[in-house]
Every structure is written in structure tokens, then in C-alpha cells.
Amino acid sequence: MPYPPEATLLASAQRHLYPNYRQPELVMARGEGCQLWDTEGRRYLDLFAGIAVSTLGHAHPRLTRALCEQAGQLLHLSNYFYNEVGVRLAERLCTLSGLSRVFFCSSGTEANEALLKLARHHFYLAGQQQRSTIIAFHNSFHGRTLGALTATGQPKYREGFGPMSGVVHVPFGDLAAVEAALGPEVAGVLVEPVQGEGGVLPAPPGFLEGLRELTRAHGALLLVDEVQTGVGRTGKFLAVQHWGVVPDAVALAKGLGGGVPIGAMLTGEHLAEALPPGSHGTTFGGGPLAAAAAHAVLDTLEAEALMDRADRLGQHLHEALSRLVERFPQHAVTTRGMGLLRVLMLAPEVDARAVMSSLREAGVLLTLAGGQGLRFSPPLVVSAAELDEGVAALTHVLQRL
Ligand SMILES: Cc1ncc(COP(=O)(O)O)c(C=O)c1O
Incomplete structure (x- = not known):
């Protein structure tokens, strides 16, 4: 037609x-x-x-076929029940990332919102409510909702949407500045391994390893935004794997569904209880259609x-x-x-x-x-x-x- x-x-x-x-x-x-x-x-x-x-x-024939087959079987369910495709996808993401828990959502922004809420709630449940500040970086981009935007370190995205609070921005690559900002009120450091929207700036040598050490030493979480860099784009499943760094939690989205909206927060086992039932959720997250798309992407990453x-x-x-x-x-x-x-x-x-x-x-x-x-x-x-x-x-x- x-x-x-x-x-x-x-x-x-x-x-x-x-x-x-x-x-x-x-x-x-x-x-x-x-x-x-x-x-x-x-x-x-x-x-x-x-x-x-x-x-x-x-x-791509594999993705098209997976979507058609899944649409004919089960399109949506909500998180009132497990679905087979989503469970298997979580298992694969844990294997690929070396992390152990997956929360599904539908975009990069939502995956970062989950990271921010995870960090605050983790310390809230540990009786350390004062640990609520996030350190993020100048020139970063984490999304457009108010939480993710508060973490975004570029004035052009933020202007006119204030007030925003709870995030301190320091220069990307500057470990001394991070160390100076790390106090007892800091819950986590949020970083892109390669600043994407900011101009495709890879973290300088030693920076991510330094963040890992500093956050560990100060009892804060290392939160990594791999929305743009994840799912093989840099040559490894996660970009942080180039540096051998294991974060406390990671945000994925973009390439994971190959065009079907899906986001994910991956966490270590030590954070498995930070967001208990009722504390966070979303209707579409981890639905069968998006999960089937992600399986097709992961299958093709391997096969090709x-x-x-x-x-x-x-x-x-x-x-x-x-x-x-x-x-x-x-x-x-x-x-x-x-x-x-x-x-x-x-x-x-x-x-x-x-x-x-x-x-x-x-x-x-x-x-x-x-x-x-x-x-x-x-x-x-x-x-x-x-x-x-x-x-x-x-x-x-x-x-x-
Ligand atoms: C590093 C990073 N984080 C978060 C986002 C926001 O993702 P989304 O547009 O899927 O909400 C983007 C989008 O460009 C991004 O590059």
C-alpha cells in the first residue's frame, strides 16, 4: 500500500x-x-x-520471529505473576554481568531511577537515613525524569526544571574531587563508563577502579549507568568489564531490546533486600514481549x-x-x-x-x-x-x- x-x-x-x-x-x-x-x-x-x-x-529475522511468536503466546501479564521468558532473561543477564538480581523496567531513565531509589532505600533500611546524597559527574546524562535529571550533570537539560536536590556533581575523571565529596551522607556514586551524550568520553585510566576502591572504603555504593554502553556495544557485555570493575548495581536499557522498550537494574546479592515488596515497581517491566526481544538480541550476540x-x-x-x-x-x-x-x-x-x-x-x-x-x-x-x-x-x- x-x-x-x-x-x-x-x-x-x-x-x-x-x-x-x-x-x-x-x-x-x-x-x-x-x-x-x-x-x-x-x-x-x-x-x-x-x-x-x-x-x-x-x-532482523530472529527478532521479528521472536516477537511474532511471543505476541501469539503471551503479550502482557504485569508483575502479579512470574512469566517464563522474563525469568529466563533475568538468569541470562546475571550470568553475563556477574551480578545476581534483576529488576526490569522499560527505559534507561527508569533503570537509573531504580538505582537512585535502591541506594537511598538500602541505607534507609539499614537505619542510616542520613546517607541519601548521590555523587554524579559534570557532563553526565542519566535521563529526563526528575530523579534521573537531578543526577544529570549538564545545565542544558536541567534548566527550568528545578528545584533539584540530593545530588552533588564533581568533574568526570577526578578521583580527588570524588574523595573530597564522599562523606557520611553519601549513599552512592553514579557514573557512566563512557559519557555518551556528553561526547563519548571514556573514563580515564584508573578512574573506575579508583571509584570502586573509594566507594568501598567509604561504605557508599558504586552505581554504573550502562544504558548506552551496555549489551556488547563496547566489545564486552558491560563496558566496566574492560576495567575489571564489579559495581554494586548497573542500569541497562537501549540495546537490550534491540528496539523494543526494556530497561533493567542489575544488583549484587548484598542489595537483594534493599527494595522489598511494595517499595518499587512498574506495570510493564519484564513483560513477555520485551523479554522475548531481549532473548533474541542475546541469542544473536552469541550466534553472530x-x-x-x-x-x-x-x-x-x-x-x-x-x-x-x-x-x-x-x-x-x-x-x-x-x-x-x-x-x-x-x-x-x-x-x-x-x-x-x-x-x-x-x-x-x-x-x-x-x-x-x-x-x-x-x-x-x-x-x-x-x-x-x-x-x-x-x-x-x-x-x-
Ligand atoms: C547513559 C544514559 N543514561 C540514561 C539515558 C536515558 O535513557 P532513556 O532515553 O531510555 O530513558 C540515556 C539516553 O540517551 C543514556 O545515554
Whole structure:
């Protein structure tokens, strides 16, 4: 069936959708692998994966089949009962992460809210109500609900939504600042192993290990936000595994469902009683459909060795982007990242938004991170040829600047 004309859809979108986003004037209709097509039949190379979500690309047969089969069997139940798919998923996540308890929700923001509530309630139940403060980092991003936003360390997201309290922000990478902020009122430290929205900034050497030691020494919890970095994107299931750090609790979301909304908080056994029945919950968390999607993602991570691939192709992309930095030193400052989460930092004078728009007009989709960063977060099934196609288009755009 033909789609309605683009102009009609755009007029309807502009009239009926809440205008809190800044979409370009095109309407996507379908996808396959790392390709998307709009309603006019224009083809795009998807190197952003719906912001690091579409782990398997679009219309992956294993994910499609799992969803159809699950929809025909049991779609929703609520947490009044266990469901078989959700129980098995929790077991797999524990094995993959080395942690031992899973709370399911539906987004990254909710997974971080759970971390914040977990930390406070843990100390509340231990009779240490004064331990309620969270240390988080400048330039971090943890989500948009009031709790997660309070932890987010970027003024542009926070402005106008105050008052916010209970979180102290210190510079990312600065262990001395963390140590100075760690007092008897601190419940936990919340950190992204690679600051994603902040510009794809990996934690500097020794930082995460230092946070582990400091939090342990001060009796506070180490809470890790792996919403963007988790589920194999950096080449390991959790990014913290590159550093050999075991947090007290971790937030996952984005790539876990490959496009179906699911989030998870994973905790160590010592926190299993911090949120007893009645203290926290959500209607949709861990539902059979989302859990079936996550199984399909995890099955494919294994069957197609996608974590090794993220590592290998991440290196390939790193080399290609490094060549751009060498070739266009006036436009590109540096490149950094881990696995298939990488950024090309454009010079301050370059209009990064205009570069992204030109790329889109050339049929390549990327996002911005940290203002001047062109972020690559492709599906983990991306090929070297597809990455090369994206880099070639970017080369043309930089040539024309
Ligand atoms: C590190 C991190 N935490 C939390 C979030 C919020 O996740 P969601 O948009 O699924 O609520 C994001 C989203 O970009 C993120 O990158």
C-alpha cells in the first residue's frame, strides 16, 4: 500500500505531535539491516541505530520471529505473576554481568531511577537515613525524569526544571574531587563508563577502579549507568568489564531490546533486600514481549559473535576516523570511543548540526554528542563496507566545508 504523501504526514506531525523534538522534514517508513527508507523511497544508511538501540539493525529475522511468536503466546501479564521468558532473561543477564538480581523496567531513565531509589532505600533500611546524597559527574546524562535529571550533570537539560536536590556533581575523571565529596551522607556514586551524550568520553585510566576502591572504603555504593554502553556495544557485555570493575548495581536499557522498550537494574546479592515488596515497581517491566526481544538480541550476540565484531569494527572505524583527523585538521580535532560507540570531534568553528544535515542529505544518519561530536553508534551487525560508506560520505562533506 502506498504511503500518504510526505507533505501530508509532515503537516499532520507539525499539527499533532508535541513539538519537544527537532526532527528534519522527512518521515521514515521501514528498515532492513542498517538501511532505512522514508515514505518517498529515499534510502538512508543508519549508523546511529536509534541512539544505540537497534543492536540487530532493522527487521532482523530472529527478532521479528521472536516477537511474532511471543505476541501469539503471551503479550502482557504485569508483575502479579512470574512469566517464563522474563525469568529466563533475568538468569541470562546475571550470568553475563556477574551480578545476581534483576529488576526490569522499560527505559534507561527508569533503570537509573531504580538505582537512585535502591541506594537511598538500602541505607534507609539499614537505619542510616542520613546517607541519601548521590555523587554524579559534570557532563553526565542519566535521563529526563526528575530523579534521573537531578543526577544529570549538564545545565542544558536541567534548566527550568528545578528545584533539584540530593545530588552533588564533581568533574568526570577526578578521583580527588570524588574523595573530597564522599562523606557520611553519601549513599552512592553514579557514573557512566563512557559519557555518551556528553561526547563519548571514556573514563580515564584508573578512574573506575579508583571509584570502586573509594566507594568501598567509604561504605557508599558504586552505581554504573550502562544504558548506552551496555549489551556488547563496547566489545564486552558491560563496558566496566574492560576495567575489571564489579559495581554494586548497573542500569541497562537501549540495546537490550534491540528496539523494543526494556530497561533493567542489575544488583549484587548484598542489595537483594534493599527494595522489598511494595517499595518499587512498574506495570510493564519484564513483560513477555520485551523479554522475548531481549532473548533474541542475546541469542544473536552469541550466534553472530557481535561483541567481537564491535571490537574489531570499532577499531576499523577508529582508524578511518583517525585518517579524517589527519586529513582535515582544520575541521576535525580528534576521535575517541570504545567498540562501536565512537565520536569524531569537529573543530569549534564547524557548524556540527549543518554537517549532520549534509550527511543526511547524502543518505547517512548520525547523531551529535557533546555539542561538536559526530557520534557513530551503528547497529552491531554493521559491516566494514557500510562503515566505509558512511566515512566516505563524511569525507565529501568535510571536503566541501
Ligand atoms: C547513559 C544514559 N543514561 C540514561 C539515558 C536515558 O535513557 P532513556 O532515553 O531510555 O530513558 C540515556 C539516553 O540517551 C543514556 O545515554
